[in-house]
Amino acid sequence: MLVVPSIRYSQLPRFQCSSLQAVRQLRQLQKAAVASLPTTLHRFSDPDVVDLRSDTLTHPTMQMRQAILNAPVGDDCYKEDPSVNLLQDTVAKLFGKEAALLFPTGVMANLVAMMVLCDSRTSEVLIGEFSHQMIYENGGLATLANVNPRILRNLADGTFDLEEVASKIRGNYAYEPTTKAICVENTQNYIGGRVIRPSFMKKLHSITSQHGVKIYVDGARIMNAAVALGIPPGDLLEYADVAAIGVAKGLAAPLGALLVGSTEFITNAYKIRKLLGGGMRQAGIIAAPALVALDTMPALLQRDHKHAKMLATKLAELVPLGLNIDMDAVETNMVMFTVEGLSVKEMIRLMAEPTDKDGGQYIIKLFDNGNTVRAVMHYHISAEDINKTVAKAGAVLRNLPHNNTPELQQQHDIM
Known part of the structure; x- marks a missing residue:
């Protein structure tokens, strides 16, 4: 997890010198702090957590x-x-x-x-x-x-x-x-x-x-x-x-x-x-x-939109398991879906619950949008994160009681 170095009070210049000298010393400390920052930003402390609740979660870039x-x-x-x-x-x-x-x-x-x-x-x-x-x-x-x-x-x-x-x-x-x-x-x-x-x-x-x-x-x-x-x-x-x-x-x-x-x-x-x-x-x-x-950042928004389409396309493969999604409604960085026989709140809870089942080790955080589950793409989200999300959704759906019939299990094995 990213830790931004702080300048301690004891490090600040004492104002016995001129204010101009103090400003110069403070700027030197600031430059040293920036130089010690990592070149890339880590969005989460746990790589198995994918947070799709909102694009407000974005961290400012370097x-x-x-x-x-x-x-x-x-x-x-x-x-x-x-x-x-x-x-x-x-x-x-x-x-x-x-x-x-x-x-x-x-x-x-x-x-x-x-x-x-x-x-x-x-x-x-x-x-x-x-x-x-x-x-x-x-x-x-x-x-x-x-x-x-x-x-x-x-x-x-x-x-x-x-x-x-x-x-x-x-x-x-x-x-x-x-x-x-x-x-x-x-x-x-x-x-x-x-x-x-x-x-x-x-x-x-x-x-x-x-x-x-x-x-x-x-x-x-x-x-x-x-x-x-x-x-x-x-x-x-x-x-x-x-x-x-x-x-x-x-x-x-x-x-x-x-x-x-x-x-x-x-x-x-x-x-x-x-x-x-x-x-x-x-x-x-x-x-x-x-x-x-x-x-x-506008150039990166194109990637967010591409990722939203990618997620929607992959989630659409889970339609036989009861997932509902409107592909035509995916125009920017958001994906909305529902699950037959499962409330929005329950789907969100299951997606955020770590389990040992196939694909279930990932914690996927989603947003309760009232009648739908919302997933929002942003610049921290990668193609790998999308695959984790789909794997988790598949694991959740396959373990629902109405998907445990022999016929559907056979389809799951093919999928």
Whole structure:
């Protein structure tokens, strides 16, 4: 397991010398610490553990760690941190917007966006039933932003029925909330990392623009969508007014998200971020690894997508044993499946339980996605890890009571 060398307090320079000398000594200690790091990162202490719960498990790369140590910093509350300013300018240009603002988390970015877009106490937002904001963000829309969420059905591909959208937009009627925004998640996590294409966004915009409704994109994994379609990231936001850009999932930065939008929107978001305690000082240590992530990690997302297809293809061979999987739904780095006669929770428990049966020695950690088991690929996962996962799944399924018939046992031997 990776152990990052620390600089002990006793090693720090005593400030009897000039502050410049102290800084030079500290930098020498930092360089020595970095030089002692291993050249490769070990993701787990146990090679028989494969953790597929989320791409948030990614560790920052060595290049990111170096960037943290060497980052130029300043006070970001005075907008004087050069690393933060560079990141914000870079992301704004990358996604074709006027300005950007750094946040410690995507949840805070989502919340601030809603508080700016829905700026009155009778505001309403249209949002998918399976969106991250509805399921995993603790009801912040209602409890903190004072925004009424009106639910839209998510279709199988993560989009909405456009007729439903049109029918649910409400104007400035005294007895009803006023629809101010609509939220789109790209990629759509809960449904399996589905990609929302520009063609849908164009159709959606043709409806919302007639009513002055703003389009907001929760882009925690928007780079996955861009890589999957092979298009510039900005093309995904051509018809969006505002978006959150995540850097801490498959891109592997240790933390952070950015809002992108108009200069006026970002000015207002800056004030609300401060209200929520999101004002940061020397935030360059957050921005520096994010810059590295945006520069180096998109190419590795292609490998994650390839691994997801590989895992799905191999799991499909277990269909005779009761595993259900939709191959067409695997578009990015996520694989969803179910098992006949076995609950999601029980399948996850069995996959994480070490046994002595064939293929069962591996501990595979998976995510409970409600009605499905979720496996997420990230840059730590190898082809060998995928083989271990499939071997374990096969061992679990073969030992289910309904798979212990002589006929199925014969099929198992052939497989």
